[in-house]
Amino acid sequence: MTLDLFPSRTVALYMGRMFLVRTFAVLAMLVLILQALDLLSESGHILAHPGNGEPQVWHYLTLRIPEIIAQFLPFSVLLGTIITLSTLNQNSEIIALKASGLSAHQVLAPLLIASLGVAVISFTFNDRVVSRATATLDAWQKVDYGPIPVDRGDRTNIWVRDGDDLIQVERVSGTGDRAKLTGVTLFDRTNGSLVQIITGQTGVRDGAGWRISPATRFDVARGNLTKLPSIVIGQGVRPDQFTLSTIDAGGLSFGALRSAIGDLGAGGRPTKALEGAMWHKLSAPLSSVLMPLLGAVAAFGLARSGKLFVRAVIGMMLGFLYFVADNFALAMGNIGAYPPILAAWAPFLLFLMIGEAVLIRTEE
Numbered sequence: 001m002t003l004d005l006f007p008s009r010t011v012a013l014y015m016g017r018m019f020l021v022r023t024f025a026v027l028a029m030l031v032l033i034l035q036a037l038d039l040l041s042e043s044g045h046i047l048a049h050p051g052n053g054e055p056q057v058w059h060y061l062t063l064r065i066p067e068i069i070a071q072f073l074p075f076s077v078l079l080g081t082i083i084t085l086s087t088l089n090q091n092s093e094i095i096a097l098k099a100s101g102l103s104a105h106q107v108l109a110p111l112l113i114a115s116l117g118v119a120v121i122s123f124t125f126n127d128r129v130v131s132r133a134t135a136t137l138d139a140w141q142k143v144d145y146g147p148i149p150v151d152r153g154d155r156t157n158i159w160v161r162d163g164d165d166l167i168q169v170e171r172v173s174g175t176g177d178r179a180k181l182t183g184v185t186l187f188d189r190t191n192g193s194l195v196q197i198i199t200g201q202t203g204v205r206d207g208a209g210w211r212i213s214p215a216t217r218f219d220v221a222r223g224n225l226t227k228l229p230s231i232v233i234g235q236g237v238r239p240d241q242f243t244l245s246t247i248d249a250g251g252l253s254f255g256a257l258r259s260a261i262g263d264l265g266a267g268g269r270p271t272k273a274l275e276g277a278m279w280h281k282l283s284a285p286l287s288s289v290l291m292p293l294l295g296a297v298a299a300f301g302l303a304r305s306g307k308l309f310v311r312a313v314i315g316m317m318l319g320f321l322y323f324v325a326d327n328f329a330l331a332m333g334n335i336g337a338y339p340p341i342l343a344a345w346a347p348f349l350l351f352l353m354i355g356e357a358v359l360i361r362t363e364e
Contacts, residue, residue, distance in 0.1 A: 006109060011097070015084070015110040019292075023080030023118065030072050035065055046145045056145065063137040070130045073122050077115055077288045078319040081295035082312050084111070089308060094299050104300060104359050111292040122285035127253045135251030160241045162234055164189040169203070172242045177205045179239045184212045186233045194220050198233060209235040240264070249277035257281070272340055276333035279344030287322065287348060293355030294318040318358070322351045 006012040039061070046056050088094050097107050139148050155172040170183025181203030188196045196219050200212025213230035240263060247260050257278050261271045295315040298308065325347040333343025 006106075012110040015088070016114040018087075019080055019084045019111050019114050020118075022083045023077050026079045026083070027069065027073060027076035030076060031065060031068050034068050034072070035061065038064060038068070049145045052145060060137075060140075060145075063133045063140070066125070066130045066133040067137070070122070070126050073118070074284070074287045074291060075319065075323070077118060078291040078295055078316065081111060081115075081292045082298045082315045085295060085299035086308060086312050089299055098300075104296070107299065108292050108296055108359070112289060115288045115292050119285045119288040122288060123282070126281065126285060127255075131251055131253045131256075135248065138248060138251060155242065158242050160234075160237060162237050164192065165234075167234055167237065169242060176239050179242060180204055181210065181212070181242065184210070184233075196220055198231060200231070203233075205239065206232050209233060210237065247274060249274055254278065254281045272336055273334045275340035276330060276338075276343040279341055280330055283344045283348050284326075287326070290322065290348065290351055290355060291319060293359060294322065294351065296355070296359050318351070318354065322347060325350065 039057070042060065042064075043057060046052055046060055049056075085094070094107065136148070156170065158169045158172055160167045160169070166187040166189070168185045168187070169181045171181075173180045173182070182201070184200045184203045186198040187194060188198065196217055198212070198215060198217045200215040203210045203212040205211075209232040211230050211232050213228075215228040215231045217226045217228060217231070218224070219226070247257075247264070249257055252260065257274065261274050261278060264271045264274070295318075297315045297318070298312045329338060329343045329347050332338040333340055338346070
């Protein structure tokens with residue numbers, strides 16, 4: 001019987017329910033406190049825009065709370081694990097389970113299965129709710145909490161490098177060869193020195209370049225300004241260099257981000273940082289499964305030995321170290337120092353082995 005994963009269905013449901021209640025209670029407390037602190041700093045900016053009032057503040061809350069939930073859910077799982085196991089240990093329930101012949105992994109099995117369910121919920125919530133809330137909040141903050149313009153898929157304030165030259169476009173509409181540029185400025189440079197500035201109101205695809213019209217050309221050396229009916233610039237500049245210049249990984253779902261990475265890769269654009277963010281959308285929710293292992297140090301050992309608090313602190317330290325390592329690896333992946341898969345999954349695998357090692361050592 002001790003070879004079964006759950007020798008007692010009653011005990012498994014009891015521990016799983018106890019763990020989930022404490023996890024979401026901690027999450028609710030953290031969200032309440034952190035959102036209150038965040039609102040203290042942002043409410044002034046929201047109300048500073050003419051016409052904004054209480055409805056806009058509540059709208060901000062609906063957009064910001066999902067981000068806080070996604071960020072602190074794994075930490076809440078860690079605290080929920082430590083509180084649950086410490087309570088069971090203090091009431092000698094862990095001792096009773098061990099005395100019945102259960103191994104440490106069987107004791108933790110209900111928490112691991114429950115945390116796996118939390119990870120699935122977390123991924124779905126992040127993919128369906130958090131990504132949309134993040135994209136909307138970013139767009140709202142860019143206009144200083146004013147009316148958000150209708151999103152027609154346009155891109156604004158795009159910079160593209162063409163050799164030594166720089167092309168700045170105020171707005172890009174459409175995709176592919178049908179892309180239309182508005183407010184085009186070409187900074188023609190030779191050996192790092194500015195030679196001429198060409199500006200145009202609109203630009204359309206013309207062969208391998210872009211025809212802008214009407215245009216003006218300013219010769220920096222002579223100081224002459226020449227008006228032209230049209231001129232072709234940016235030979236070899238592809239449409240995707242304008243339409244895919246700015247991609248916010250946090251504002252895209254897993255599928256949308258994967259599609260954007262495919263488009264960038266097809267155009268020969270660097271995608272390492274975005275690939276790391278894509279894989280992190282999987283590893284971040286799955287980190288909830290690690291928390292029962294890292295917090296298991298609080299479960300085993302005699303409560304009357306006076307070291308229960310110390311073991312709980314050790315469990316929290318292991319969890320904090322995981323979050324630090326995860327953020328560090330993701331940052332190294334963003335600058336290209338780590339491969340994308342390594343940046344997203346290395347901390348998870350490392351602390352999975354650490355958690356198993358601590359669990360085996362504690363059981364002995």
